[in-house]
Amino acid sequence: MATYKAPVQDMQFVLERIVGMEQRLAGIERFSEVSDDLVRGVVEEAAKLIEGSLAPLNASGDEQGCRLEDGQVYTPDGFPEAWRLFSEGGWSGLSQSEEYGGQGLPFVLSQVLMEMMAGANSAFSLYPLLTAGACEALEKHGSAELQATYSPKLVSGQWSGTMCLTEPQAGSDLAQVKTRAEDAGDGSYRLNGGKIFITGGEHDMAENIIHLVLARLPDAPAGIRGISMFLVPKFLPDADGNPGERNGVNCANIEKKMGIHAASTCVLNFDDAVGWLVGEEHQGIQNMFTMMNLARLGVGNQGLGICEAATQNAIAYALDRKQGRPLARKGEAATDTVLIAEHPDVRRMLFTMKAFTEGGRVLAYEAAASADVAAHHPDDETRQKAQDFVDLMTPICKAWLTDAGCELAGTGVQVFGGHGFIREHGMEQFVRDARINTLYEGTNGIQAMDLVARKLKLHNGRLINTYLDDIATFISAEKGNDALAFIVQPLGEALDGLREATERVREALGSAPDDAGAAAYDYLQALSLLAVGYAWARMARAVQGEDTAFARSKLTTARFFARRLLPRVHGLLPAIYAGADELMALPADELA
Ligand SMILES: Cc1cc2nc3c(=O)[nH]c(=O)nc-3n(C[C@H](O)[C@H](O)[C@H](O)COP(=O)(O)OP(=O)(O)OC[C@H]3O[C@@H](n4cnc5c(N)ncnc54)[C@H](O)[C@@H]3O)c2cc1C
Numbered sequence: 105m106a107t108y109k110a111p112v113q114d115m116q117f118v119l120e121r122i123v124g125m126e127q128r129l130a131g132i133e134r135f136s137e138v139s140d141d142l143v144r145g146v147v148e149e150a151a152k153l154i155e156g157s158l159a160p161l162n163a164s165g166d167e168q169g170c171r172l173e174d175g176q177v178y179t180p181d182g183f184p185e186a187w188r189l190f191s192e193g194g195w196s197g198l199s200q201s202e203e204y205g206g207q208g209l210p211f212v213l214s215q216v217l218m219e220m221m222a223g224a225n226s227a228f229s230l231y232p233l234l235t236a237g238a239c240e241a242l243e244k245h246g247s248a249e250l251q252a253t254y255s256p257k258l259v260s261g262q263w264s265g266t267m268c269l270t271e272p273q274a275g276s277d278l279a280q281v282k283t284r285a286e287d288a289g290d291g292s293y294r295l296n297g298g299k300i301f302i303t304g305g306e307h308d309m310a311e312n313i314i315h316l317v318l319a320r321l322p323d324a325p326a327g328i329r330g331i332s333m334f335l336v337p338k339f340l341p342d343a344d345g346n347p348g349e350r351n352g353v354n355c356a357n358i359e360k361k362m363g364i365h366a367a368s369t370c371v372l373n374f375d376d377a378v379g380w381l382v383g384e385e386h387q388g389i390q391n392m393f394t395m396m397n398l399a400r401l402g403v404g405n406q407g408l409g410i411c412e413a414a415t416q417n418a419i420a421y422a423l424d425r426k427q428g429r430p431l432a433r434k435g436e437a438a439t440d441t442v443l444i445a446e447h448p449d450v451r452r453m454l455f456t457m458k459a460f461t462e463g464g465r466v467l468a469y470e471a472a473a474s475a476d477v478a479a480h481h482p483d484d485e486t487r488q489k490a491q492d493f494v495d496l497m498t499p500i501c502k503a504w505l506t507d508a509g510c511e512l513a514g515t516g517v518q519v520f521g522g523h524g525f526i527r528e529h530g531m532e533q534f535v536r537d538a539r540i541n542t543l544y545e546g547t548n549g550i551q552a553m554d555l556v557a558r559k560l561k562l563h564n565g566r567l568i569n570t571y572l573d574d575i576a577t578f579i580s581a582e583k584g585n586d587a588l589a590f591i592v593q594p595l596g597e598a599l600d601g602l603r604e605a606t607e608r609v610r611e612a613l614g615s616a617p618d619d620a621g622a623a624a625y626d627y628l629q630a631l632s633l634l635a636v637g638y639a640w641a642r643m644a645r646a647v648q649g650e651d652t653a654f655a656r657s658k659l660t661t662a663r664f665f666a667r668r669l670l671p672r673v674h675g676l677l678p679a680i681y682a683g684a685d686e687l688m689a690l691p692a693d694e695l696a
Contacts, residue, residue, distance in 0.1 A: 106417045106530025108159040108224040110151035113654065115216055116144055118465050121646045122639070123473045125212065132480045135210055143213065146198075150217050153193060157186050159224035165366030166227070166533050170307070172358045177306040177368045186228060187309035191261025196232055200239050204255040211398070211479070212472035215405050219468065222409025226537040227366035229409070231264055231304050233402045238265025238316050241395040245333070245383035253341055254314055264310040267399070268299040268317040268336075268372060269392065276550050278318065278389060279328040283374060285319040285381075293334055293381060295319050295374040298356075301544075305370030306338075306355035312347045313338040315372070316395075317379065318388050325386065333388035334379035352377040363536030396545060397498055401471055403545045404501030407509030408461070408468050410538045414509075414516030415457040417531065421520055422450055444519070452668075453515050459640070459665040460508045462658075466639035467632075468505060471497040489570070496559050496567040497635075499551035504632035506541035507548060513538040552624035555631070557617075560610050568606055575599050575638050582641070587648055591641045591666040598634045598673040605630060605680045618684035626679040629672075637670040 119125045120140050129135040161182045168180035190196060199214040200206025214236065221229035239258045242251055257263040274280035283297025295317060299305075306313065315336040324330030342348030352375040359369040383391040422445035430442055444450045474497070477490035513534035517524030524531040542548045560568055576599060582592045609627050612619040644662035647655035 105163055105528060106413065106533070107420075108162070108220075108413050109155060109416060110147075110220045110223070111412055111416070112147055112151050114462060114465065115147055115219075115469075116140075117643075117646075117654070118462075118469050119143055119147075119212070119216070119473075122466050122642055123212070123469050125210070125473055128473055128477060129210060131482060132477070133482070134208060134480050135476070138210060146209065146213055147216060150195070150220055153189065153195065154217075154220045154224045157189050158221060158228050161186060161228065161366075162225040163530055163533065165225065166363075166537075167365075169365035170358055170368040172306075172355065175306070175354055177308065177355060177358055177370065179307050179309055179368065180366045183228065183366060184309045187231065187261065190232065196235060196261035197239075197259040200236070200259040201243060204239070204243070204251070204259045206239075206259045210473065210476045212469055212476055215401060215468060215472040218402050218405040219409045219412065219465070222406035223413040224409075225366075226406060226410060227364040229406055230364065230367040231307070231309065232261075233399060233406070234267055234304050235261065235263075235265040236402070237267055237395040237399045238314055240398055241316055241333070241382060241391060242335070244394050245387075245391045246335070247380075247382075250335055250380055250382065253345055254335065254337075257312070257345075258314060262310065263312040263314055263337075264304055264307070266302050266304050266313060266315045267392070267395070268302050268305070268315050270299060270301045271297070272300055276547060278331065279326075281318050281320060281331055283317065283319040285321055285332060285334055285379065287321070288378075291380070293379045295334060295336055295353075295377045295379045297374050299372045299374070301359065302370045302372050303367055303544075305368065305372045306358075307368050311339075312341075315353060316382065316392070317374070318392060319379075321385060328389050330386055331388040332385050333382040333391050335382050336374065336377050336379040340378060362539055363533070364540055397494075398475065400498050400502040400545050400551075401468070401475065401494075403541050404471075404503075404505040405468050407506035407538065407541045408464050410509035410534050410541070411457070411461040411464060411505070411512045414512045414531070414534045415454075415461045418457060418516040418519035419445075419454055421523075422454060425521075427521075450519060453519050455661060455664040456669065457512050457515055458657075458661050459669055460512060460636070462643070462661065463636035463639045463665060464505050464508055466643065467497065467635055468501055470639075471501050492563070492567045492570060495562065496555075496571055499555040499559065500628065500632050500635060502545060503542070503548040503551035503555075503628055504636075506538070507629075509538040509541055510535070548628075549625065552628040553621065555628050556609055556620055556624040557613060560606065561613065565606075565610065572599060572603060572606070575634070578638065578641065582645065585645070585648075588641065588645055591637070591644055591662055591670075594666050594670050595634075595637050595641050598630075598637055598670055601673050601677050602631060602634050605677060608681060612683075616683065618688055622682065622684035622687050623680040626676045630676040630680065633670060633673050633676075637665065637673075640665045 165180040171178050197206035199211045202208040285293045285295045317334045317336050318331050339347035340349045355370045356373050357371040425444045426441045474490040474493045481487045517531045579596050582588050609623050640662040647658045
């Protein structure tokens, strides 16, 4: 069976020495008490809870799945108890405002927690992810009355939250949402319609479920600008704020899925369901996006969690399984059977896993820490710069980390050989659980379009130009550092490639949009590899001159990344420049 141990040492290394949390958050009133010591304590406590309570439910939750009986969804054995422990420990409100009973700690810590949860039990991690999203939306856009009634109970985990966007005809294209809302004349609305694929839409872990629903008012303009957001509770709160009368929202079905079996994925029907407007009329998409953007970083961390889990299980197996003999050098006698970890090809797999996981962790935590700065720093310019970085990195963290989750889950199976294909080892569950992360919260194709069609253009290219310039500044500063040349030089070559690619994609956006659309995914991959390369260069610099097993591992993995993975950037460039001619040459009906 697969196991999970939180990589506490690496998490702390990234937070303290690469992200530099203490310095980064200095000057932010809300985080005045946050120190490296406090962060260390939180990370260690989280690790204990997750290793002890969530990891043991991963395989059993997958086997058992959720079941629907008379409209009630039952989660697998142990899940309600795990939710109780999670909530009572204050983990659901870790980074939520103290005003509503949260701990007010940095968002980046909630993302460390998300990585751990997803590595230990991906299905469970979805319930807190969606609940945090609902808290966020209410805090930013809800009326004082809605906040007073719902926020404290969502923050405490007594109640859970959902995001209800998708309908059968409205997936990536939310302009097609049809669910209707009508003003009831008493400050409330009545909602009618159906949503599909709603995570946590019904379950038995919390005493009430609070749905945030996209719907259309009768006078709404057509398309994306005519959608509003409503809060619809499963139970209407009574005069004391406790769950009262049952509302007209019901779970008609739960989906049978490829993975994350313990996360309920519900078809929800709204029949004259009572709801309240959140934010302004017709602003639903914009408001939903304030929470979706943070949720996208969260999904990236779900990908990262799977990268870590697959990697540590693969390494443990490779250090246990003996097969084959080393490739004999001329004149040497054959030796005994060795650990598979002694074979260069197995090492190739293990180093790829380590390089993507540890490099990806820097991307994820840096984006999350920047989100803290962007939300709370007193200085306008600092906030704006941090927001630019978050905006640029969101599609990269969401798409690249979740693609890496799939790739590494597959590599993990490969390290196990045929045993990886067998259920009891747990490696195939990672493959099944990882797959969803590339699909929801905007498919990875949509993330690539967001990067290319929105983020490259935003503020006249300021986001990408600033980021590429930051990397150039690092490279110039390290030019004389011979011990780092092994990575600084290829990083510079990759940077040159990305500068040219960025210009060409940007040009195509104006003159040949299909060419830009055709380049988008490969461009996202190339920029992500550059970003991970930059992360490895900084990790290598941080441990330069240290003689510990940790430092040796970092430096060797940095070398591996620089020589074997970073050059993939140059392989992607021809595809970025290829245009859309072949892709769009055939009429759609000739594809069949
Ligand atoms: C297990 C699970 C849980 C989910 N949880 C939730 C939830 O809690 N709440 C919720 O509201 N939804 C949820 N979803 C829905 C999920 O967000 C959607 O499935 C996703 O947004 C994609 O929509 P779709 O499935 O309709 O695919 P489509 O939009 O039909 O996309 C199909 C393909 O076309 C591509 N494509 C579509 N439009 C474009 C475009 N403009 N440019 C380029 N490519 C494009 C996509 O990238 C994809 O490859 C969940 C789905 C699943 C499977």
